[in-house]
Amino acid sequence: MIYTFTCPLESCEHTVMRSEVSDENTAAEELTAAAEQHLKEMHPEVHKTHEEVSEDIRSHMMRQE
Numbered sequence: 870m871i872y873t874f875t876c877p878l879e880s881c882e883h884t885v886m887r888s889e890v891s892d893e894n895t896a897a898e899e900l901t902a903a904a905e906q907h908l909k910e911m912h913p914e915v916h917k918t919h920e921e922v923s924e925d926i927r928s929h930m931m932r933q934e
Contacts, residue, residue: 870889870890870891870896870933870934871887871889871932871933872888872889872890872893872896872897872930872931872932872933873885873887873888873900873930873931873933874900874904874926874929874930874931875929875931876904876907876911877929878912878915880912881911881912884907884911886900886903886904888903893932896930896932897923897927897930900930901919901922901926904922905919905922908922
């Protein structure tokens with residue numbers, strides 16, 4: 870499966886992060902790590918906890934067949 874998360878921040882131009890794993894929990898973990906790195910590099914003004922990023926990912930990630 871492919872799971873994706875698109876950065877919702879306006880200044881981002883909708884960067885898409887991807888995870889290609891077989892289960893949703895692993896995908897959420899990978900996407901959370903990618904999103905945390907993305908925030909550090911592209912949006913240093915945004916300060917979210919690990920839990921907040923994880924909740925965002927789990928709420929908005931999409932599964933593609």
